Amino acid sequence: MLFLVLFRSAKFNGYAPAVGLYSTRRSVAEYLSHYLPHQLLPDDVFLTPGANQAIEVVMSVLSRPGANLLLPKPGYPFYEARAACSNVEVRHFDLLPEKGWEVDLERVEALVDDNTIAIVIINPGNPCGNVFTSEHLQEIAETAKKLGILVIADEVYSHLCFGSKPFVPMGIAECLQNYLEYSANPATIVQGAVPHIL
Numbered sequence: 001m002l003f004l005v006l007f008r009s010a011k012f013n014g015y016a017p018a019v020g021l022y023s024t025r026r027s028v029a030e031y032l033s034h035y036l037p038h039q040l041l042p043d044d045v046f047l048t049p050g051a052n053q054a055i056e057v058v059m060s061v062l063s064r065p066g067a068n069l070l071l072p073k074p075g076y077p078f079y080e081a082r083a084a085c086s087n088v089e090v091r092h093f094d095l096l097p098e099k100g101w102e103v104d105l106e107r108v109e110a111l112v113d114d115n116t117i118a119i120v121i122i123n124p125g126n127p128c129g130n131v132f133t134s135e136h137l138q139e140i141a142e143t144a145k146k147l148g149i150l151v152i153a154d155e156v157y158s159h160l161c162f163g164s165k166p167f168v169p170m171g172i173a174e175c176l177q178n179y180l181e182y183s184a185n186p187a188t189i190v191q192g193a194v195p196h197i198l
Helices: 002-009 020-032 051-062 078-085 105-109 135-148 188-195
Strands: 068-073 089-096 114-124 152-153
Touching: 002 051, 051 078, 051 114, 068 078, 078 089, 089 105, 105 135, 114 135, 135 152
Parallel strands: 068 089, 068 114, 114 152
Antiparallel strands: none
């Protein structure tokens, strides 16, 4: 019913701004702020029409000649495909099944060099289904800070956690609070509905 009302209003039947509608970004910022130890602003939110488009944007911004990207193994294959399109070398680090699929931080440190642009952290894990603890996320953040690399926090499955481990967003790690990136999957009409839904 809400979508029909918004559709008939003719306010949301065109292209949205490239970063998303302001009212939608404001609602998403307020919603995400409930889970973080700090308040997000609408300008902290960048909406994309899907997760793959968010990866496209991030890779376009970060890629440069000679760059490399750290990816989990196993992980989501689109990162590797998109890195290849940008001529970015992929370096894989292992997830340790004996430790609940935690990141092998020793291997991460061995892979990093001056051309490393970022590390991708997928939480909850795809395809493993693991959920990182706040302690492990803090270790990841501290390692990234020490190495001087960005963390790309892929949290697209944050509301699909099963079992007793609750989802914890990467944004809780103190040393990452100034480097936030969020994406969502709305078309313009859906963006128009979000302020009413949230």
